[in-house]
Amino acid sequence: MHAVPQLAVSTLLLGGIYALIAVGLTLIFGVMRVVNFAHGEFLMLAMYLAFWSFALLGLDPYVTLVLALPVIFAGGWLSYRLVMGPVIQASHNVQIFTTVGLSIALQNLALVLWTADAQFIRTPYYAVVVRLGGAAFNLAQAVAFLVAVLATAALFAFLRWSYTGKVMRATAQDRQAASLMGIDTGRVYSLTWAVGVTCVGVAGVLLAPVYPVYPTAGLQFVLIAYVAVVLGGLGDMAGAVIASLIVATVEVVGSYVIGTAWKEVLYLLLFIAILLVRPAGLFGQRGAENIGV
Amino acid sequence: MRHAKWPVKTLVAVVGVVALALGAGALGQAQQGLSGEYKIGVLEPLTGNLAAEGKRHLEGMEIMRDLINERFGGVMGKKLTFVVGDAVDPTVAASEATRLATQGAVKIIAGTFSSTLCGAASEAAARQGVIYWETSCVDPRLTKRGLKNIYRTEIDGTGFGWYNIEFIAKHLAHRLGKKPNELRIAYLSEDSSYGQSVTETARQRAKQEFGMQETGVEYYTFTTNDLTSVILKLKSQNPDILHHIARNQDAILFWRQAREQNFQVKAVVHAGATGYGSPDFGKAFGADGNGPFALLEPGAGFLIDKMRPEGQRIERAYREAVKAKTGNDIAGGHQLAGGGLWVLKLVLDAAKTDDPDKFRAAVLGLDLPTGSALNGWGVKFDENGQNSNPRVQHYMLQWQNGQMVTVWPEEFTSERGKWIPLGPWDQRK
Numbered sequence: 001m002h003a004v005p006q007l008a009v010s011t012l013l014l015g016g017i018y019a020l021i022a023v024g025l026t027l028i029f030g031v032m033r034v035v036n037f038a039h040g041e042f043l044m045l046a047m048y049l050a051f052w053s054f055a056l057l058g059l060d061p062y063v064t065l066v067l068a069l070p071v072i073f074a075g076g077w078l079s080y081r082l083v084m085g086p087v088i089q090a091s092h093n094v095q096i097f098t099t100v101g102l103s104i105a106l107q108n109l110a111l112v113l114w115t116a117d118a119q120f121i122r123t124p125y126y127a128v129v130v131r132l133g134g135a136a137f138n139l140a141q142a143v144a145f146l147v148a149v150l151a152t153a154a155l156f157a158f159l160r161w162s163y164t165g166k167v168m169r170a171t172a173q174d175r176q177a178a179s180l181m182g183i184d185t186g187r188v189y190s191l192t193w194a195v196g197v198t199c200v201g202v203a204g205v206l207l208a209p210v211y212p213v214y215p216t217a218g219l220q221f222v223l224i225a226y227v228a229v230v231l232g233g234l235g236d237m238a239g240a241v242i243a244s245l246i247v248a249t250v251e252v253v254g255s256y257v258i259g260t261a262w263k264e265v266l267y268l269l270l271f272i273a274i275l276l277v278r279p280a281g282l283f284g285q286r287g288a289e290n291i292g293v
Numbered sequence: 294m295r296h297a298k299w300p301v302k303t304l305v306a307v308v309g310v311v312a313l314a315l316g317a318g319a320l321g322q323a324q325q326g327l328s329g330e331y332k333i334g335v336l337e338p339l340t341g342n343l344a345a346e347g348k349r350h351l352e353g354m355e356i357m358r359d360l361i362n363e364r365f366g367g368v369m370g371k372k373l374t375f376v377v378g379d380a381v382d383p384t385v386a387a388s389e390a391t392r393l394a395t396q397g398a399v400k401i402i403a404g405t406f407s408s409t410l411c412g413a414a415s416e417a418a419a420r421q422g423v424i425y426w427e428t429s430c431v432d433p434r435l436t437k438r439g440l441k442n443i444y445r446t447e448i449d450g451t452g453f454g455w456y457n458i459e460f461i462a463k464h465l466a467h468r469l470g471k472k473p474n475e476l477r478i479a480y481l482s483e484d485s486s487y488g489q490s491v492t493e494t495a496r497q498r499a500k501q502e503f504g505m506q507e508t509g510v511e512y513y514t515f516t517t518n519d520l521t522s523v524i525l526k527l528k529s530q531n532p533d534i535l536h537h538i539a540r541n542q543d544a545i546l547f548w549r550q551a552r553e554q555n556f557q558v559k560a561v562v563h564a565g566a567t568g569y570g571s572p573d574f575g576k577a578f579g580a581d582g583n584g585p586f587a588l589l590e591p592g593a594g595f596l597i598d599k600m601r602p603e604g605q606r607i608e609r610a611y612r613e614a615v616k617a618k619t620g621n622d623i624a625g626g627h628q629l630a631g632g633g634l635w636v637l638k639l640v641l642d643a644a645k646t647d648d649p650d651k652f653r654a655a656v657l658g659l660d661l662p663t664g665s666a667l668n669g670w671g672v673k674f675d676e677n678g679q680n681s682n683p684r685v686q687h688y689m690l691q692w693q694n695g696q697m698v699t700v701w702p703e704e705f706t707s708e709r710g711k712w713i714p715l716g717p718w719d720q721r722k
Contacts, residue, residue: 003525006554010521108340116344118541120577127581129553136553211518212542212577216342220516256522260513261484 002134007253009135013145015248017203020148021221022228022240023155024199030235031172031192033092034084037099039225040218041106042079042197046072046204047213048114054121054208061121062143065205069198072205076197080190088189110215118212126209144206151202152241155195159237168192172235227271233284243282246270327362331371331641334378334393334423336404336414341381342516343407345541346567346626350406350429351377353630356614357667361638364610368641380405383413390414394421400647401426403637406626408432408450408487415443424649428633429626431565432486436677442649444656444678446633446670450487452682453564454494456588460689461534462503464701465560468713469533474504479532479558481523481547483515483568488538491564495536508532515540520547524554533559533714537585539568545577548585552718559714562689564588566625569692579695583721584712590628590668592690592697594708600664607635607667622696632667636680639672669705694722 021043028036049068053059059067079102087098128139159165171178171188179185204218211217228247232239247267254266274282335354338347358373367373376397380386386405393399394417403426405414411430416438418425424442427435431450436443448456462473469476480496482488489512499505508530511523520543527535535558539547544563563569563585570587597608611631615623636659641647644655656674663671663686671684689701691710700710712721 003529006521006525010519014519111340111344116339116348118345118545118573118576122577122579127552136555138549138553212545212573214345214542215340216344219342220518224518252519252522255513256525260511260517260520260523263517264514 003256005134006136007256009132009137011245011248011252013137013141014252015245016145016148017207018221018224018228018244018248019241020152020203020206021200021225022232022244023152023237024196024203025222025225026229026232026235026237026240027155027159027199028193028196029229030237031168032088032189034088034095035099035226036193036196037096038103038106039196039200040222041103041110042076042200043204043207043218043221044110044213044215045075045106046201047208047211047217048110048119049201050205050208051119051121051213054123055119060123061205061209065147065202068205069202072201073194073198076194076201077190079197080193084193085186085190088186107215114215116215118214120212121209123209138210140209144203144210147206148203151199155199156237158195164191224267227267231271231274231281233281236281236283239281239283327367327370327372329371330374331368331647332374332376332397332399333426333637334390334397334399334402334404335375336378336380336386336389336393336402336410337406338381338386338410339377339379343409343540344381345573346571347380347406349566349572349624349626350404350630352619353615353624353627354403354428354634356618356627357611357631357634360610360614361634365607365638366642368638369645373638378404380407380410380414383410386410386414387417390417390423390425391421394418394423400424401637403428403634406430406630408435408490409485411435412486415440419443422649424647424652426633426637429566429629430487431490433490434486436679442653442678444674444680446636446672446680446685447629448682448685448687449679450490451494452685452687453491453588454496455498455682456687456689457491457495457536457562457564458498458503458505460586460588460701461499461536461560461562462505464689464703464710465534465562465713468710469559471533474506476503476534477506477508477530477532478534478536479508479527479530480510480536481527482510482512482536482538483540483543484512485515487565487567488512491538492536513543515543517543517546520550521554523547524551524556527558528554528556535561537561537563537568538565539563541567541571541573544568544571544574548574548578548582552581555718557715557717561585561715562588564687566590566629570625570690570697572621572624575692575695575697578692580722582692583694584692584715586689586691586700586710587625587697588687589625589690589697590632591688591705592699593622594706595669595688595699596705596707599705600669601662604664604666604669608669611635611667625697628668632670635667636670636672639666 025039050061050064053064087094228243232243250267255263337351362372378389378393401424402418405411406429408430415425419440427445429447433449466473480492482492569585570589640655644652659672661672669686673681673684688699690697691700698708699706
């Protein structure tokens with residue numbers, strides 16, 4: 001029983017980060033019907049942004065986060081205009097090849113520019129450990145979790161109450177009708193892509209002080225985010241958050257109770273089992289692609 | 294006085310011209326010594342998750358290649374050149390091996406460093422009738438599949454496990470004031486054939502030969518994002534020693550989270566040029582990484598004078614070349630790749646051909662005692678193509694203030710192991 005507080009805290013911290021990565025992915029799918037296979041590379045680029053800001057300018061990653069938000073958003077917007085925009089009307093196959101191609105290109109660009117060597121951000125507080133009610137955790141990880149929660153909540157509020165958010169949801173529900181109502185769906189797609197990239201960018205900057213930075217750093221997070229998005233129900237934001245927490249619980253608690261070697265097996269078995277019972281995911285509905293967020 | 298300046302200037306000019314001519318002559322002589330080129334394929338993971346180590350191995354090979362060409366007469370009197378392939382994963386490793394053999398027209402492929410890749414790459418090479426020369430991967434199965442033209446210069450995983458337990462039983466135990474059979478060991482490992490072969494051999498020897506007490510065994514995937522649950526389990530087992538075989542990022546993650554969880558153990562022992570044996574670990578923690586041991590090629594403090602004269606010659610030359618090329622001290626990956634390529638040069642020079650049968654005869658005929666080759670290695674291949682584990686001398690290194698220091702066997706080093714037992718986390722500096 002003495003392990004319970006620690007397991008709970010570890011689950012929450014890990015799940016929070018997975019959630020922030022997953023909501024960006026599910027937002028893009030929900031509105032645009034595009035599975036972004038380059039999501040992990042945007043995470044990696046944001047980690048490098050934090051690293052280079054720290055290494056060259058001495059900027060704390062949290063200062064970078066505030067200053068770089070417009071840059072990340074602009075980068076997302078630009079990547080849509082240059083890469084995704086031209087194929088948005090094309091078949092799903094073309095879109096898949098495009099995002100996979102973008103993923104490979106970005107990974108190798110990072111490799112050429114910054115080599116495969118891992119980089120580290122050692123802030124003055126990198127070794128600060130917080131002890132709370134029988135649990136211990138790294139300060140940077142706790143900050144990452146808190147900001148992830150705030151960012152996810154802000155995204156929910158933006159989609160729920162802002163005019164632009166409503167426009168995005170309208171486009172998600174029925175692109176043709178939205179277009180007939182005068183909505184510039186092309187702009188909505190650009191915006192959605194940029195917001196999705198910003199979400200994962202925020203996650204990247206937050207993770208940079210916690211994990212090593214290297215060209216394939218995004219892969220180990222984003223594969224789990226894909227599982228969470230499908231498990232939660234494609235395009236369902238709340239589902240993605242809850243599924244992220246479920247995956248984190250299975251990872252942390254499952255490996256403690258059953259064995260670490262079983263971690264991936266456990267959450268993938270759960271994934272298959274849930275999809276057998278609910279093919280559209282936990283919170284998704286049949287034909288979700290026609291309903292969206 | 295005015296006229297006296299001219300003879301001096303003239304003299305300087307003449308000396309300069311003569312020096313240049315002599316230099317050019319010497320250079321010409323060195324190049325004249327090598328007639329033609331001999332090309333081999335080099336296959337390493339240069340992209341993907343294993344790229345950091347793969348690039349280090351390729352760098353180690355390139356530095357050794359240049360050294361061989363510039364100072365050691367090339368191979369078979371020819372200039373050694375590379376055709377490089379990227380083995381990002383086992384599937385690509387196999388197709389790249391095929392490409393090197395067919396389009397690259399090489400007769401020998403060297404690589405791949407990783408146990409995840411060497412099996413697939415070597416099988417593809419064997420299908421093409423090409424000699425496969427492994428310099429680093431330790432999967433014991435590599436040379437036990439009945440494939441005739443596969444050779445490995447590095448120790449295999451069973452050798453790693455053997456050495457680790459040797460160190461624990463014959464060095465750590467008495468420094469901890471215990472008999473080997475009083476030691477409690479926990480085994481933690483990434484789950485590839487590298488981690489499994491080292492761990493299972495260590496477990497077997499520790500139990501059967503020394504009666505050490507095993508507190509538990511845990512395997513995990515090295516791309517994991519969290520190891521707190523593993524650490525909680527380890528804490529409940531309360532081992533004296535943690536035998537941890539890791540890749541790179543997982544060693545860093547474990548060390549950070551072990552500190553957060555205040556997981557206290559008397560010693561951490563690893564084997565190989567990844568994980569605690571990688572420069573990444575020192576880069577991540579600096580002096581906060583003080584303490585863990587990694588079984589490797591010799592590091593700082595190594596007494597080169599203890600090697601045989603021919604070994605000293607190549608050891609010094611290679612260390613200087615790595616420092617000159619990279620600006621850093623030699624890393625385990627450099628040594629493995631460079632050491633393996635050096636043995637290949639010795640074989641090719643002896644065989645004078647890459648004909649597989651004559652090459653094999655030269656491989657099996659090479660018999661060099663420990664200390665004759667780079668890293669203090671010796672050479673004596675068995676029928677399976679595996680260099681004899683006892684000849685491939687390994688050393689235990691310890692992280693001390695951001696540097697990997699050779700601490701065992703003590704007769705080979707000027708340095709000594711510290712923090713035995715490991716103190717509280719904030720008192721290891």
